[in-house]
Amino acid sequence: MFNWLLIFGPMLTAGTLAFLPAHKRFLQLTTLIPLALFAGLLAHAGDIADGKTFRTTYQWVDALGLELSLVLDGLSFLFALIITGIGTLIVFYTNSYFQKDDETHRFLIYLFIFMSAMLGIVLSGNFLGMFIFWELTTISSYLLIGFKHDYSVARIGARQALIVTGGGGLALLGGIAMVGVMSGGVYDFAALDAMAGELADHALFEAALILIIIGAFTKSAQFPFHFWLPGAMEAPTPASSFLHSATMVKAGVYLLARLAHTFGGGDIWLYALGSIGLFTFVYGAFMALSAYDLKAILAHTTLSWLGVLIALIGINTKDSLKAAMVGILAHALYKGALFLVVGAIDYETGTRDIRKLGRLAGAMPVTAVASALVLLSMAGVPPMLGFVAKETLKVASLEHVPDAFAAVFPVAAVVGSALTVAAATMIGLEIFLRKPQHGEDLYAHEAPLPMWFGPLILGGLSLILALFLHQFLDPIINPALSAVYSDPAEVELYLLPALDDLAFQLSLLSIAIGVVIGVTNRPLRDSLQNKSLLDPTHVYNKIFGIGDDKVDVRSLLGQGYRFVNRRLQDGILRHYLNYVFFTFVLIMIAVIIQVWGKLKLPSFELDEITLLETFIAVIIMISAVATTFARRRLGAVVWAGAAGVNIALLFALFGAPDLAFTQLLIEVLTLIFLMLAFRLLPRFMQDTSRFTTFRTMRDGVIAVMVGLVFGLLALLASSNREAPPIRYWFEENAYELGQGHNIVNVILVDFRGLDTLGETTVLVIAALGVLALISPMPLLDMLDKHFKERVRQQLEAEAALEKDSSIISHIYENINRVLLAGDDFRGDDNA
Amino acid sequence: MRENIFTSFTTRLMVSFLFMLSLYLLLRGHNYPGGGFIGGLVGASGVVSLYISRAASNGAVTRNSPRIRPGSNFWGYLMFIGITMVLLSGMWGLLFGNAYLDAWWYTSIIPGIGKIGTPFFFDVGVYLTVVAVIISITRVLANVKNPDDIYEETGE
Numbered sequence: 001m002f003n004w005l006l007i008f009g010p011m012l013t014a015g016t017l018a019f020l021p022a023h024k025r026f027l028q029l030t031t032l033i034p035l036a037l038f039a040g041l042l043a044h045a046g047d048i049a050d051g052k053t054f055r056t057t058y059q060w061v062d063a064l065g066l067e068l069s070l071v072l073d074g075l076s077f078l079f080a081l082i083i084t085g086i087g088t089l090i091v092f093y094t095n096s097y098f099q100k101d102d103e104t105h106r107f108l109i110y111l112f113i114f115m116s117a118m119l120g121i122v123l124s125g126n127f128l129g130m131f132i133f134w135e136l137t138t139i140s141s142y143l144l145i146g147f148k149h150d151y152s153v154a155r156i157g158a159r160q161a162l163i164v165t166g167g168g169g170l171a172l173l174g175g176i177a178m179v180g181v182m183s184g185g186v187y188d189f190a191a192l193d194a195m196a197g198e199l200a201d202h203a204l205f206e207a208a209l210i211l212i213i214i215g216a217f218t219k220s221a222q223f224p225f226h227f228w229l230p231g232a233m234e235a236p237t238p239a240s241s242f243l244h245s246a247t248m249v250k251a252g253v254y255l256l257a258r259l260a261h262t263f264g265g266g267d268i269w270l271y272a273l274g275s276i277g278l279f280t281f282v283y284g285a286f287m288a289l290s291a292y293d294l295k296a297i298l299a300h301t302t303l304s305w306l307g308v309l310i311a312l313i314g315i316n317t318k319d320s321l322k323a324a325m326v327g328i329l330a331h332a333l334y335k336g337a338l339f340l341v342v343g344a345i346d347y348e349t350g351t352r353d354i355r356k357l358g359r360l361a362g363a364m365p366v367t368a369v370a371s372a373l374v375l376l377s378m379a380g381v382p383p384m385l386g387f388v389a390k391e392t393l394k395v396a397s398l399e400h401v402p403d404a405f406a407a408v409f410p411v412a413a414v415v416g417s418a419l420t421v422a423a424a425t426m427i428g429l430e431i432f433l434r435k436p437q438h439g440e441d442l443y444a445h446e447a448p449l450p451m452w453f454g455p456l457i458l459g460g461l462s463l464i465l466a467l468f469l470h471q472f473l474d475p476i477i478n479p480a481l482s483a484v485y486s487d488p489a490e491v492e493l494y495l496l497p498a499l500d501d502l503a504f505q506l507s508l509l510s511i512a513i514g515v516v517i518g519v520t521n522r523p524l525r526d527s528l529q530n531k532s533l534l535d536p537t538h539v540y541n542k543i544f545g546i547g548d549d550k551v552d553v554r555s556l557l558g559q560g561y562r563f564v565n566r567r568l569q570d571g572i573l574r575h576y577l578n579y580v581f582f583t584f585v586l587i588m589i590a591v592i593i594q595v596w597g598k599l600k601l602p603s604f605e606l607d608e609i610t611l612l613e614t615f616i617a618v619i620i621m622i623s624a625v626a627t628t629f630a631r632r633r634l635g636a637v638v639w640a641g642a643a644g645v646n647i648a649l650l651f652a653l654f655g656a657p658d659l660a661f662t663q664l665l666i667e668v669l670t671l672i673f674l675m676l677a678f679r680l681l682p683r684f685m686q687d688t689s690r691f692t693t694f695r696t697m698r699d700g701v702i703a704v705m706v707g708l709v710f711g712l713l714a715l716l717a718s719s720n721r722e723a724p725p726i727r728y729w730f731e732e733n734a735y736e737l738g739q740g741h742n743i744v745n746v747i748l749v750d751f752r753g754l755d756t757l758g759e760t761t762v763l764v765i766a767a768l769g770v771l772a773l774i775s776p777m778p779l780l781d782m783l784d785k786h787f788k789e790r791v792r793q794q795l796e797a798e799a800a801l802e803k804d805s806s807i808i809s810h811i812y813e814n815i816n817r818v819l820l821a822g823d824d825f826r827g828d829d830n831a
Numbered sequence: 832m833r834e835n836i837f838t839s840f841t842t843r844l845m846v847s848f849l850f851m852l853s854l855y856l857l858l859r860g861h862n863y864p865g866g867g868f869i870g871g872l873v874g875a876s877g878v879v880s881l882y883i884s885r886a887a888s889n890g891a892v893t894r895n896s897p898r899i900r901p902g903s904n905f906w907g908y909l910m911f912i913g914i915t916m917v918l919l920s921g922m923w924g925l926l927f928g929n930a931y932l933d934a935w936w937y938t939s940i941i942p943g944i945g946k947i948g949t950p951f952f953f954d955v956g957v958y959l960t961v962v963a964v965i966i967s968i969t970r971v972l973a974n975v976k977n978p979d980d981i982y983e984e985t986g987e
Contacts, residue, residue: 657864665872669965672879676972739936739946740861748866749950749957753932756953757917760960764914767964771907774971 002044003056003070006037006080007120010087014112022105024095030108031092034115038084041077048077049475051482055125069188071125074479078325079122079254081476082332083247087115089454090242093340096450097238097347107147107236114140118247122254127176127187130255134172134219137248138165144239145232156546157231163544164228168218175211178204193262200266209263212255213272220252221303222310223280224536229303231537233295237343240295245302246336250328253309257324257484264316273314274405278412280307283534285419289426289521290528294342294352298335301378301423305331308393308416315409317400318481322491323392325480326473330389330462334374337458338427341371344447344455345431351442354427358436363444366452368432373459379424379514380417380507383495385466387507388473390417392493394503414510421514426521437522469493578702585705588713602719613653620646628703633681637674641667658744842884849877857958858945867954871961878966882973906967913959920952 013033020026044054054072072080091108098104117140120133139162146158176187182202183192192199199205216222221229232244243249256273263269284304291297305327312324344367345360346352361368373384380390397413435441446452465473473493481491497504517524545552552558568579592599623643630636644667651660730743730751738746748756853874860866924933936948 658866658869661864661869662872665869665876669872669876669879672883673968673972676882676969738934738950739948740950742860742862742864742866744864745860745862745866745954746950748868749861749953750934753921753934753950753953756957757921757932760914760917760957763964764910764960767910767967770968771971 002040003054003072003123006040006072006084007070007116007123009033009037009116010112010119011116014109014116017105017109017112022102024101024104027101027104027108028095030112031088031095033112034084034087034091038081038088041080041084044072044077045475048072048074048479051479057125060129066128066187067126068129069125070123071189072123074481074483075254075257076122076483078329078476078480079247079250080119082250082329083115083118083122086242086246086332086336086458087111089336089340089457090238092450093241093343093454094238096448097236097343107144107238110140110143110147111239111242114144114243114248118251121251125189127179127189127192129187131169131173131176134215134251134255135166135169137243137251138162138169138219141165141232141243141248144243145235147236147239148234151234154234157228157234160231160540160544161228164225164540165218168215168225171211171218172215175208175215178208178211182208189258189262196262199262205266206268209266209268210272212259212263213268216252216255216310217276218252219255220249220306220310221280222252222276222307223283223534226280226284226303227532227535227537227540230291230296230299233293233299237295237339237346240299241336241339241343244299245339246332249302249306250309250332253306253313253324253328256310256313257321260313260316260321260484264313269316270314270402270404273310274409277307277309277311277314278405278408278416280304281311281416282412282419283307285416285423287532288423289419289517289524290531290533292353292355292525294345294354294357294427294431295339297354297423297427298338298342301420302331302335304416304420305335308413311409311412312393312396315396315401315405316485317396318485318491319392319396319399320401321485322477322481322493323389323396325477325484326385326389326392326493329465329473329476330377330385333458333462333465334377334386337370337374337455337462338378340451340454340458341367341374344451345444347451348444348447349442354430355437356439357431357442358434359432359441360444361432364446364452366456367447370452370455370459371428371432373462374455375424375428377459377462379421379511381511383463383466385462385473388466388469388493388495390507390510391497391503392491393417394506397506398503410506414506414513417507417510418513418517421511422517422521425515425518429518430521466495469495574699578699581706582702585702585709588709592709592712592716599716600719602715613650616646616649616653619643620650628700633678634675637671637678641671644670656744658742838884842880845880846877849880850874853877853958853962857954860954861945861951867957868961871958872965874958874962875965875969878962879969882969906963906970909959910963910967913956913961913963916956916959917953918956920949920956923949 010033013030017026017030047054051074055069057067057069060066060068091111094104094107094111098107114137117133117136121130121137124130124133142158142162145161146154148154149158179192179199180187182199182204183195186192186195218225218228229244229249233240235244281304284300284302284307288297288300288304291300309324309327309331312320312327342352345357345364348364349357349360351357377384377386380386393413394410394417397409401409430437470493477493541555543556545555545558553562620643623639623646627636627639627643630639645664648660648663648667651657651663727743730747734740734743734746738750740746740750853870853872855870856865856873857867857870858865860870921932923935925931927935932953934948934950936946941947
């Protein structure tokens with residue numbers, strides 16, 4: 001029960017909020033929702049620490065093996081704590097971040113939707129169920145990044161994030177589908193884990209694994225998909241803090257951790273996760289030193305740390321997984337807080353440019369203290385939680401590492417850590433202590449309480465959790481580790497290392513290097529000048545374009561779009577008919593050739609055909625041929641109608657009065673409709689240049705082929721009947737079951753009622769379409785009035801306006817053609 | 832311009848006759864050729880012939896010519912009523928734990944109509960929808976003005 005509340009509580013809050021007025025009091029009260037969930041989670045802490053797992057299941061779509069099963073185990077518990085705990089502080093913070101209540105209102109609705117989705121990811125016990133929440137986080141992230149949607153940068157950032165993570169989501173879906181194929185429709189994580197051996201031997205295993213890894217990499221912003229994360233910094237700061245550092249970007253890490261036992265262990269897992277993760281670790285930390293924007297700096301350090309988490313999961317030893325678990329928690333605490341601090345600084349000073357900021361420690365003392373705590377944790381200085389994380393990282397890089405990474409991992413760990421230390425030093429120095437690089441000191445004063453409260457709490461936690469390691473940290477980390485891999489007791493966390501310990505010496509080394517780089521950061525940054533090395537953004541732009549609203553015609557996507565539009569969607573119905581019929585003929589010919597050997601050829605009994613039937617058939621044929629030679633639309637329609645009426649006669653002759661009746665009525669009504677429409681169209685044959693010999697021949701060939709194929713199909717169908725006709729069943733049961741003697745009607749209203757229901761609906765939709773397209777009421781009436789008005793003006797004025805009118809009448813004509821023409825949607829025909 | 836009395840008169844006669852015929856077809860449909868769809872087509876063709884009669888009078892509208900008010904939304908509502916009836920007639924089955932659209936028949940025979948059951952209401956819904964759809968489309972098409980006529984009206 002609690003599991004359900006956990007997932008749907010925030011969603012319900014969002015739904016309720018949407019109907020409440022944007023009033024400050026309601027909005028502030030919503031802080032209690034995540035707080036209550038957090039408290040509820042803490043109440044389960046004892047059971048979780050004892051190794052209990054809470055599981056609830058609801059069958060959702062049986063046919064797909066999709067069940068909504070919620071599992072609260074150690075790993076889920078760790079993530080759920082982070083989501084609800086930091087979520088509480090974020091909601092509290094948001095209430096003073098925005099200037100206007102309705103902005104807060106809209107933001108909180110999105111945020112709660114996201115919170116539900118994120119909790120859904122970490123609580124789902126079913127791979128397929130998890131994917132739904134996975135996509136939901138992508139969408140809510142899109143809404144949050146594009147929150148300031150009147151800025152084009154925000155729109156571009158949002159779209160970029162959506163395309164990259166959404167594309168990764170598609171890859172993940174492909175991977176999940178393959179897993180389903182391999183497991184025979186089992187998607188439950190626990191059940192999948194039980195059949196890990198079978199899965200690894202399956203032919204699809206590698207493909208599935210690579211697709212899943214791509215999904216996780218896009219979500220967790222790994223190189224080369226990392227560029228969406230700095231772009232996502234257009235989001236309001238609380239969203240950046242919550243989604244783009246503390247929770248959502250860790251979804252990929254979570255997924256890989258969840259699957260580490262089932263899929264880990266192979267070469268692909270080790271090399272893909274290990275190499276990409278370590279590269280991103282070093283790369284992100286280095287790029288952070290080149291950026292000017294504080295949020296961009298934080299974004300780069302975030303993707304850097306995500307890289308190391310992924311590499312640790314890739315190494316897949318008990319030490320590395322433990323380091324990953326500690327790293328997840330430590331990072332969420334310090335990075336979430338840092339974003340909030342940046343938001344507060346931005347709020348007070350109006351800038352996030354690191355060159356303009358400086359010496360804020362005096363003006364914002366509480367913020368400075370909170371920042372100091374979290375920056376120390378980020379740098380991994382004892383006795384902070386960050387130190388514990390960095391220390392376990394160093395241990396993991398030394399112990400039991402597979403040979404391929406035995407040399408690389410410690411080096412990368414030291415370099416990456418050093419650069420992270422440098423970034424932390426730089427932020428602390430440049431914002432709070434040193435004079436600004438450019439310009440004078442900025443005027444600022446202390447941020448309001450909700451803006452420093454969160455960072456202070458998170459900073460305090462970073463200290464307390466480390467100080468009381470065994471009391472507080474172990475009960476959270478150990479169940480998470482045992483959910484992922486192994487017995488947690490084998491790896492002990494510690495705060496006071498021995499001085500001769502190699503890992504500790506490496507930590508000290510990286511801190512020393514980092515501080516030096518951090519202090520001398522200005523020359524380095526000035527030489528890099530905010531440039532992004534190895535940035536795949538231009539590849540993305542080449543494919544998807546750079547505009548924010550329209551399709552960019554220079555991009556690959558735009559080119560493809562233009563090609564399709566010109567070649568296939570040219571707006572001329574004749575061509576559409578050609579494509580459709582030609583494709584149909586090709587497919588049918590291919591099918592007939594394939595099964596030709598098994599077919600019985602039709603046999604004719606010529607004397608079974610009566611004179612009357614022959615006569616009608618000849619009339620139908622004459623009418624059909626005459627239709628194609630008609631010089632006017634009306635003539636063509638009348639000839640086609642003649643064929644239709646004679647077909648109705650045939651129906652009547654063969655004992656299908658209902659069908660004949662319907663056919664006849666439809667023919668009459670079609671004629672009337674077409675007559676009403678034709679009077680509005682330009683004359684058909686005026687422009688003979690359209691009917692070149694080639695086009696006539698081409699259309700003629702297609703038409704004859706369609707006719708032949710249809711005729712052949714009809715003959716073959718009648719001579720190759722295998723099952724007894726269904727009509728006997730209808731004859732027997734129409735009165736018994738359907739209470740009627742007219743079989744056709746019983747079928748329509750009873751046996752096949754659902755079909756009729758669908759057809760009736762289609763009829764209504766068609767009518768609505770006609771009304772919307774050519775209804776004289778709103779659009780044409782308006783044009784009508786407008787046009788009359790213009791013509792009147794034109795009569796009053798003189799020669800100068802004549803030109804104007806000819807343009808207007810031309811436009812009017814074209815609009816009419818577009819709206820009314822069934823024949824030609826385009827002014828010129830240059831196909 | 833004068834009204835064409837001949838078409839006007841015959842149309843009026845025809846419309847009432849066609850509507851009666853269409854109801855007859857609807858009611859007998861379950862046992863003999865006919866039914867909601869065919870009945871609806873016949874009924875609609877009655878109203879369509881009103882438009883033809885107006886066209887035959889060259890658009891002249893006089894006190895005696897058939898009334899067609901382009902502003903009214905009656906047929907739109909009727910379309911909605913028809914499709915709702917079709918949808919609701921299937922609900923009966925659901926109410927009693929059967930599948931959607933499962934038929935239910937009233938056992939005794941009602942004079943003039945015959946047996947009554949949910950398929951009958953289904954058919955009536957189809958009938959109303961068909962009539963309303965065809966008439967709406969005709970009205971729209973018939974009321975669009977030809978661009979050439981506008982030139983003439985403004986005296987260009």
